[in-house]
Amino acid sequence: MRRIFEVYGALFKVSTAVQLQYRASMVIWLISTVLQPVVYLVVWSNVAESRGGSAGGFTTTDFAAYFIVLMIVDHLTFDWHMWEYDYRIREGLLSPLLLRPLHPIHADIADNIAYKLLSLLVMVPAAVALTFLFRPALDPPLWALLAALPAVLLAAAVRFLTSWAVAMAAFWTTRIDAINNIYFVTELFFSGRLAPLALLPAPLPFIATLLPFRWALAFPVELVMGRLTPRETIMGLLAQLIWVGLSLVLLRLVWRAGVRRYAAFGA
Amino acid sequence: MGDQSLENVIHLHNLQKTYTVHEREAGLLAAFRSLVRRKTRAVRAVDGISFDVAAGEIVGFLGPNGAGKTTTLKMLSGLLHPTAGEVRVLGHEPYRRRREFLRNIALVMGQRNQLAWDIPAIDSFDLNRVIYRIPQAEYRQTLDELVTLLNLEQLIQKPVRNLSLGERMKCEIAAALLHRPRVLFLDEPTIGLDVTMQRRIRTFIGEYNRRHQATVLLTSHYMADVEALCERVIVIHQGQILFDGDLSALVRRFSTHKTIVVDLPGGTRGNGELSRYGEVVAQTAGQVTLRVPKAEAARVTGRLLADLAIHDLTIQDPPIEEVIEQVFNQEPG
Numbered sequence: 001m002r003r004i005f006e007v008y009g010a011l012f013k014v015s016t017a018v019q020l021q022y023r024a025s026m027v028i029w030l031i032s033t034v035l036q037p038v039v040y041l042v043v044w045s046n047v048a049e050s051r052g053g054s055a056g057g058f059t060t061t062d063f064a065a066y067f068i069v070l071m072i073v074d075h076l077t078f079d080w081h082m083w084e085y086d087y088r089i090r091e092g093l094l095s096p097l098l099l100r101p102l103h104p105i106h107a108d109i110a111d112n113i114a115y116k117l118l119s120l121l122v123m124v125p126a127a128v129a130l131t132f133l134f135r136p137a138l139d140p141p142l143w144a145l146l147a148a149l150p151a152v153l154l155a156a157a158v159r160f161l162t163s164w165a166v167a168m169a170a171f172w173t174t175r176i177d178a179i180n181n182i183y184f185v186t187e188l189f190f191s192g193r194l195a196p197l198a199l200l201p202a203p204l205p206f207i208a209t210l211l212p213f214r215w216a217l218a219f220p221v222e223l224v225m226g227r228l229t230p231r232e233t234i235m236g237l238l239a240q241l242i243w244v245g246l247s248l249v250l251l252r253l254v255w256r257a258g259v260r261r262y263a264a265f266g267a
Numbered sequence: 268m269g270d271q272s273l274e275n276v277i278h279l280h281n282l283q284k285t286y287t288v289h290e291r292e293a294g295l296l297a298a299f300r301s302l303v304r305r306k307t308r309a310v311r312a313v314d315g316i317s318f319d320v321a322a323g324e325i326v327g328f329l330g331p332n333g334a335g336k337t338t339t340l341k342m343l344s345g346l347l348h349p350t351a352g353e354v355r356v357l358g359h360e361p362y363r364r365r366r367e368f369l370r371n372i373a374l375v376m377g378q379r380n381q382l383a384w385d386i387p388a389i390d391s392f393d394l395n396r397v398i399y400r401i402p403q404a405e406y407r408q409t410l411d412e413l414v415t416l417l418n419l420e421q422l423i424q425k426p427v428r429n430l431s432l433g434e435r436m437k438c439e440i441a442a443a444l445l446h447r448p449r450v451l452f453l454d455e456p457t458i459g460l461d462v463t464m465q466r467r468i469r470t471f472i473g474e475y476n477r478r479h480q481a482t483v484l485l486t487s488h489y490m491a492d493v494e495a496l497c498e499r500v501i502v503i504h505q506g507q508i509l510f511d512g513d514l515s516a517l518v519r520r521f522s523t524h525k526t527i528v529v530d531l532p533g534g535t536r537g538n539g540e541l542s543r544y545g546e547v548v549a550q551t552a553g554q555v556t557l558r559v560p561k562a563e564a565a566r567v568t569g570r571l572l573a574d575l576a577i578h579d580l581t582i583q584d585p586p587i588e589e590v591i592e593q594v595f596n597q598e599p600g
Contacts, residue, residue: 009397010393010394010396011394013390017390018386096380096381099344099345099372099381101366101399263347263362
């Protein structure tokens with residue numbers, strides 16, 4: 001255990017130092033992270049208003065709360081390595097990582113956490129500003145807020161592991177962007193990013209419970225909104241655990257097969 | 268450690284690597300055709316090579332571009348899976364990439380880097396300390412040693428991207444050696460560097476080998492590297508070994524000519540006369556350099572000494588570059 005902390009401490013130091021070199025690009029990236037939910041927020045608030053104040057059980061202030069919380073949860077759970085793997089393999093950057101006596105995933109996890117902690121410096125003020133601007137209706141019970149902590153952590157784990165597994169496709173194809181796009185379009189609908197899942201027509205919310213995306217994003221948001229019963233919360237946390245387990249198994253399999261292929265075709 | 272006999276740190280037997288490459292003719296039509304049916308071709312990069320390297324040896328691995336040197340180094344360091352044959356390094360099968368194995372080797376490639384670009388090398392060094400589990404005291408000692416030998420003190424505090432190619436290479440080598448690997452694979456460590464920097468890195472590799480009894484396998488295009496460091500060379504061409512032995516034996520076996528340098532106190536008396544003895548390759552006021560077939564060297568020397576008033580005469584082997592070129596020009600047999 002001490003060893004893990006030591007390794008992560010060291011990786012974390014390097015990641016933070018590197019990211020501090022790219023402050024400008026970080027700010028630009030964060031602007032898009034803030035803008036996207038704001039656009040959805042404005043659109044859905046207008047829909048609610050035109051329907052006499054509510055759409056699918058969401059009032060304008062509910063939408064405000066949903067998308068502001070979504071923005072934060074999205075920020076805390078997202079991962080970008082699937083956009084980098086192709087480059088990493090093509091440019092031979094993976095080879096030095098494979099020669100270290102440490103699985104390359106650890107550096108990526110540390111990188112992910114370092115980025116999030118640094119960028120909270122921008123995200124928190126953004127969320128506060130949006131709160132003043134849009135007056136969200138948010139009054140969750142305390143137990144839901146407490147349950148949201150493990151829910152966010154598990155959501156981050158599900159999201160990181162699934163997207164890292166998808167990134168492994170780069171071992172087989174150089175057209176990784178197409179695969180990433182399929183992943184993101186599916187995610188857009190079933191994660192609750194586009195709209196609260198409760199608003200989707202009949203079979204879609206059910207399908208969403210079977211896919212990993214809800215557990216990687218919408219679930220903690222619904223929890224903080226106070227829209228889930230304790231029973232639904234426990235089932236949700238269990239679903240997240242199952243997805244963490246499944247994606248770990250998947251990741252192990254594709255990683256092994258991928259590295260074998262890398263080693264067969266030339267590094 | 269201790270799970271392997273120290274005699275042979277590296278063992279290869281009939282090692283092969285075949286790549287499958289996609290083939291396509293030029294042009295749009297060919298591009299569409301390749302959508303339906305992809306033509307592939309098997310390329311044999313390494314075609315059954317065998318050798319052993321003992322602990323503490325420095326072996327030069329020579330061959331033209333595409334000979335299979337880098338492929339072999341990658342198989343030895345675990346980045347590539349052999350198609351067939353046997354490979355063992357420190358008793359491990361490298362492609363399993365066991366931690367115990369990785370902790371005892373290093374691969375330095377002239378054109379690849381492990382140092383993070385945006386931060387000072389010392390930060391990357393410290394990361395390696397943790398990843399390779401180097402005890403603090405040992406880390407300090409090794410770092411001091413590397414800083415002194417490679418003259419790094421001014422460099423390791425600067426972001427890597429601000430370093431020159433040579434400076435970066437020195438830092439890369441230092442990063443690769445912090446964990447004191449027992450086996451070191453160097454792929455063109457001096458490529459693109461100026462002569463002074465080449466010499467410095469060369470001296471350093473020799474010093475590292477002596478101090479830590481490390482086994483070193485190195486490829487280089489610069490014969491000076493090989494001459495300075497390697498008692499033994501392995502020449503590889505088209506995936507096969509052409510020669511394995513010491514440098515002088517390589518020269519003996521493959522050089523077809525000798526160089527005779529003659530000092531004439533009275534000055535040279537014109538080309539016409541001296542070219543009777545052999546090909547005149549250089550000529551200054553009082554000195555002529557002749558190139559003669561090896562078999563005739565003794566006879567020509569005798570004639571020269573008998574015919575001319577000679578002040579001094581030396582018989583030399585041709586430059587190693589020339590010999591190597593000759594080796595590559597013949598088909599592997």
